[in-house]
Amino acid sequence: MKKLILIGGTMGVGKTATSSLLKQKLNQSVFLDGDWCWDMHPFVVNRETKAMVMNNIVYQLNQFISCSEIENIIFCWVMHEQSIIDEILSRVDINHCHVYTFSLICSDDTLKAHLQTDIDAGIRSQDIIERSLERMKLYKQLNTIKIDISHSTIDETAEKIYKILNAK
Structure with a gap:
């Protein structure tokens, strides 16, 4: 039976890096980053673009499943x-x-450090820290498997998920 693995988390927590490594650990695997389905300039968030990205994601996931x-x-x-998950x-x-639905969570200090690295590299703007910290709180309420990445490398995080997926 196929495995559909959803990995959520706030901006900068390490979803993309973890998912990329997990793809390498799993056989016959594919990785879709939801951001790829909404990569537009300027980045516009409204009812129309939200519907568009959801349609893009659902279409692509169904193609992979089939x-x-x-x-x-x-x-x-x-x-x-x-x-969103539902x-x-x-x-x-x-x-x-x-x-399988996972949420990557971490301490505020870990998230700030991840985001500051991106800010210093010019990938993100300073306002991302406050927005991301606010969203982090929401993940604790979700019906997902929580993976705390505060003291883990990306490889260790991917390995934790791999072990859960392959537990007998």
Whole structure:
């Protein structure tokens, strides 16, 4: 049976890096970053673009699920509300999938350090820290498996998820 693996977390927590490594650890795997489905300039958030990105994500996930060559589908995105996860799962064909939903969480200091590295590199602006810290609180309320990355490398985080996926 296929595995559909959803990895959520606030901005800068390490979703993309973890998912990329996890893809390498799993056989017949594919990785979709939700941000790739919404990579536009300028970045506009409104009802129309939110619907567009959700349609893009659902379409791509269903394509991966229907492909016989793919057994492990990894999807990451800022899924900070249960309704986002629920909408995705209600619109993809999970009849022949084991579904795993994870949230990457960490301490405020760890998140600030991750984000400051990106700010220093010019990848993000300073205002991301406050917005990301606010969203972090929301992940504790979700119906997901929580993985605290505060004292873990990206490889250790990917390995933790790998072990959960392969537990007998």
